[in-house]
Amino acid sequence: MQVTALTDEQQALRDVTRDVLDTESPPSAVRVLTDGHTPVDDKLWRIGGELGWFGLESPESAGGSGQTFLETAIVLRELGRAAAPGPFLSQVITTAVLGSVPDHPISRSWLDRLCAGEARGAVVLGVLDAAGRRQLPIRAERTGGGVTLRGRQTDVPDVDLADVVLVAAAGEDGPILAAVTEPRDALGAVWQPTHDRTRRLVDVTLDGVSVSSAAILAEGPNAAALLDAAWQRGIVGLALDGAGGAAVLVERTVGYTSQRVQYGRPIATFQAVKHTCADMFVESEVARIAADAAVLEIVAGDEAGRRFWSAVAKFRACDAYAKVAGDALQMHGGIGMTWEFDLHIWLKRAKLNQALWGSSDAHRAVVTRLV
DSSP: OOOOOOOHHHHHHHHHHHHHHHHHSOHHHHHHHHHTTOOOOHHHHHHHHHHTOTTTTSOGGGTSOOOOHHHHHHHHHHHHHHTOOSSHHHHHHHHHHHHTSTTSHHHHHHHHHHHHTSSOEEEEOOEEOTTSOEEOOOEEEEETTEEEEEEEEEEEETGGGOSEEEEEEEETTEEEEEEESSHHHHSOOEEOOOSOTTSOEEEEEEEEEEEOGGGEEEEHHHHHHHHHHHHHHHHHHHHHHHHHHHHHHHHHHHHHHHHOEETTEEGGGSHHHHHHHHHHHHHHHHHHHHHHHHHHHHHHOOHHHHHHHHHHHHHHHHHHHHHHHHHHHHHTGGGGGSSSSTHHHHHHHHHHHHHTTSOHHHHHHHHHHHO
């Protein structure tokens, strides 16, 4: 199962997005941001808001485009090709969740600003344990008409950059999804530097954060459904990032081996190099097909299909990305090991993608249980 053809509008979205990223976020620009530990390129973020990247799935009445996750997937794949820094995935998850409840007071207050990029969002959706079961470290206690949130979750993307954070918590009668609208003061976010400087992870600690009833998006089965949708977009978003990153690494490696001359001929003519490049291409295609399958299930599939293919896409595409990045390093020889060469940007991103939102083994456990 794969996306075999795009409409003219979808092709235009892909082409415009790639052109913008080639111009505004080449490796040299990524280096400037990451070397300075700058989490967001404000100019690129503003352009993304103007082009509608953040609200593709949100209703037009709320400032979005009324499209599907397929259009969002096109943008996320291109962002992965460029290894663009910034909270793009967190933003599109936030707008997708709020866009599914457009009449809620929180959505009416925030959605149009989030779609335009004038505000930033993030999500705290729990963790996946080694057995492939989602856990909610944050607890919700009833206090009058609202809830009080307590607990700690580590390695959460982008919370310290957000103006509104959607927090999934375990309540007495099932999950609760609530919005925290003053997150920088309330969530005790502590930045945890990682080798991948294009991503920003923080540990959050909620010690009695009060949320009014008006800020509770959903409870029980409704909250579980929203949580599932957000989680699937998160892990498939990483798969799409991996598919885009793997594809560009194949292109860069083939180009390099075609130009690098050894013993009087390009190293691309050596059998060992040919086989490695062929294996890299196969892995990148596997990543693309797995991600495509999950995207199509999210757009039109049933609940079981979405859960299955989202988990498959996460471990298969992220593992393929890491494998391609490792092989690319070998094919570039000594220069591939240097800080001055750009390859390390994608290699570090690939390694972090494997660990975020549950390990590959944890997602294999999800698939095993579903089968």
